[in-house]
Each structure stands twice: as structure tokens, then as C-alpha cells.
Amino acid sequence: MSTVEKVKGIIRDVPNFPKPGILFKDITPLLADSQLVHEVMRELVADFKHQGFDAIAGIESRGFIFGSLLAYELQIPFVPIRKSGKLPYKTLSESYNLEYGQATIEIHEDAIKPGSKVLIHDDLLATGGTAAAAARLVNKLGARAEAFSFLINLSFLKGDQILFNEFGVKPHYLISY
Amino acid sequence: MSTVEKVKGIIRDVPNFPKPGILFKDITPLLADSQLVHEVMRELVADFKHQGFDAIAGIESRGFIFGSLLAYELQIPFVPIRKSGKLPYKTLSESYNLEYGQATIEIHEDAIKPGSKVLIHDDLLATGGTAAAAARLVNKLGARAEAFSFLINLSFLKGDQILFNEFGVKPHYLISY
Numbered sequence A, B: 001m002s003t004v005e006k007v008k009g010i011i012r013d014v015p016n017f018p019k020p021g022i023l024f025k026d027i028t029p030l031l032a033d034s035q036l037v038h039e040v041m042r043e044l045v046a047d048f049k050h051q052g053f054d055a056i057a058g059i060e061s062r063g064f065i066f067g068s069l070l071a072y073e074l075q076i077p078f079v080p081i082r083k084s085g086k087l088p089y090k091t092l093s094e095s096y097n098l099e100y101g102q103a104t105i106e107i108h109e110d111a112i113k114p115g116s117k118v119l120i121h122d123d124l125l126a127t128g129g130t131a132a133a134a135a136r137l138v139n140k141l142g143a144r145a146e147a148f149s150f151l152i153n154l155s156f157l158k159g160d161q162i163l164f165n166e167f168g169v170k171p172h173y174l175i176s177y
Helices: A003-010 A034-048 A063-074 A129-140 A159-167 B003-010 B034-048 B063-074 B129-140 B159-167
Strands: A012-015 A023-026 A055-059 A078-083 A091-097 A102-108 A117-125 A144-153 A172-176 B012-015 B023-026 B055-059 B078-083 B091-097 B102-108 B117-125 B144-153 B172-176
Touching: A003 A034, A003 A172, A034 A063, A034 A144, A034 A172, A034 B063, A055 A063, A055 A129, A063 A078, A063 A117, A063 A144, A063 B034, A063 B063, A091 A129, A102 A129, A117 A129, A117 A159, A129 A144, A129 A159, A144 A159, B003 B034, B003 B172, B034 B063, B034 B144, B034 B172, B055 B063, B055 B129, B063 B078, B063 B117, B063 B144, B091 B129, B102 B129, B117 B129, B117 B159, B129 B144, B129 B159, B144 B159
Parallel strands: A055 A078, A055 A117, A117 A144, A144 A172, B055 B078, B055 B117, B117 B144, B144 B172
Antiparallel strands: A012 A023, A078 A102, A091 A102, B012 B023, B078 B102, B091 B102
């Protein structure tokens, strides 16, 4: 079986979470399968290792998991992008629209050297709002959000097109629904 | 310079965060130093690899970072322990006291096999309230919270004694203030 098939087989569908009508893709069974995590990492590293990234920016919270592993394997800095009020030092912030209201994420203003090539990582691409805000934060620091990595793409929400339209890059993902 | 000295030198003190009078220990400069992250991981893996842990439980959010790396290097499952309402599947929850009010954390009820030996990880040990609640969650699943791992211990808050009194183990940490 291919890695993609194995990952598709292990992701758990949880209906009506976080609210009625949403089918949540739960990656915790993948995290519990260390062998498959290593297999996923081998694929991701093969895809990214020759792209010359200078840092991985991972989006709180689930983006910290494979984001840290990617930075570790690629031997480059890991930069946490967090919800508003969580980062202790001076930050830049970026707000984006949710279905109802707004959300804000932040990055430390000294987190990334200007000119750096940055890979943005989160576990799941839905509408792309959070990832786009993360990429804007990276760009505000004078670095370049050059690529996006997700484990899962919910293609029917067209987040991949939204990211392509704003940043001119096609997001990378392992599996798509 | 020893790893401990290097880590002490790179952790950033942020005064008055998250509130007046608190001196916050910021690990983001460590995360930006990939070589030092690898050096820290070599130390942690050397300390833990012969202890036969079956899983690492990492506490949201900062505990996801080195928690994931530890699980990856030890080739065992990573189990996220999250703030209330974040985990999508059936959960057990545990509340604990904060300075004002209470906090609640959760674990998936199928996250860990009964009888497993579990290492609890977070980046910082303060009063020990969150780590103790995490260990109780693990124990409620019929597994055993056998050890605690932190990067930083704030010894003046005596969290290490609180964990020792309740669980009979001395927490492991890299640096202490």
C-alpha cells in the first residue's frame, strides 16, 4: 500500500465536530502509528530537501507537530505562529475572517531573517484563511513564504486556489478529499 | 560549553509576561537554532531510550514541539493532551486549579493502550498543575504516567516536589532556575 493510502486509511472521520454538519479529519491515529509517521516524514523530506528552505513556520497547535519534525529533519529553524496573545516577545499580527467574526495570529518580529525562504506548515488546508494570514506575517518580516505544506487538503473548500491566487504557489499536500 | 549552558544562554527572559511580575522563559530562540535542538535531542534520547516508554503524551501547545520530536526519535506514539473542546473524538477530562479559577485538559479515550508506560512532556515545569492533570488523565486510561520530561524547571515554584509527592517520580529537566 502507498503512504497516501495508509494515511487515508488511518485518518479518523469525526462527524459533527466542531459543529453540526462538519466532518472532522482526526490525525491522532496517525500520530499513534510511529512507523507511519516515519514513512510520511520520508516522503515529505524527499519532496522538500532540495528546495533550500531557510525555516519552517508551523501554525498553532496541530501545525507544531509535523512542523517541528520537518524543521528537525531539514535541519532548519522552526518558527511558531500562534494565536493572539500567546507569544511573549514583540509580535506582528494578522487578522483574517472566519465564518462568523475574525481570528488573529501572531509571529515574533525577530523570528525570521529578512530574505529567508519559508515553508508554511499546518496539518489541514480548509478555506486557506489561516495559512494565508501566516504567509502574510512571514512576508511582513521581509522573508518569503515560498511554499505551503499540509497533510490534508479539503479540496471542495478551494483553499488551494485561494493560496495560489494570493501567493502564486500550489500548496503541497499528502492527501486530498 | 555544555548543552545545558548553551540552552541557558539562548532562552530569552521576557519580563511581565503573561502578566506583571512574571519573568517568562521564551524557548523560541532555541527553536530557531537547529543545531542546538539536535544537541538537546541527543541528550534527551540518551536519557530516555532505555526506559522502555510506550508513548509520549505532550501537553498543548508548546509541549507538542519537543514531545513530537521525542516520540519520533524513540519511535513510539505521540499522544496530544489538549485544552478542553479541542480533541474531536470521545475524551476524558481533568480540571485543575490555577491562581484564579480552573483549567481543563483532555485526552482521547482510546489514545493509549492500558498498561502502557507513558512519558509526560511539556516545555516548562512551573507549579506542576498541568503536568499532574495530564498524568492523571494517562492513569485514568489504565496506563501509567511513569516519568515527566521538561526543558525548564522553575524550581522556586516547587512543581518538582508536587509531582514527586503525587506520582512518586522525580521529573526530568534540562535546565533549572
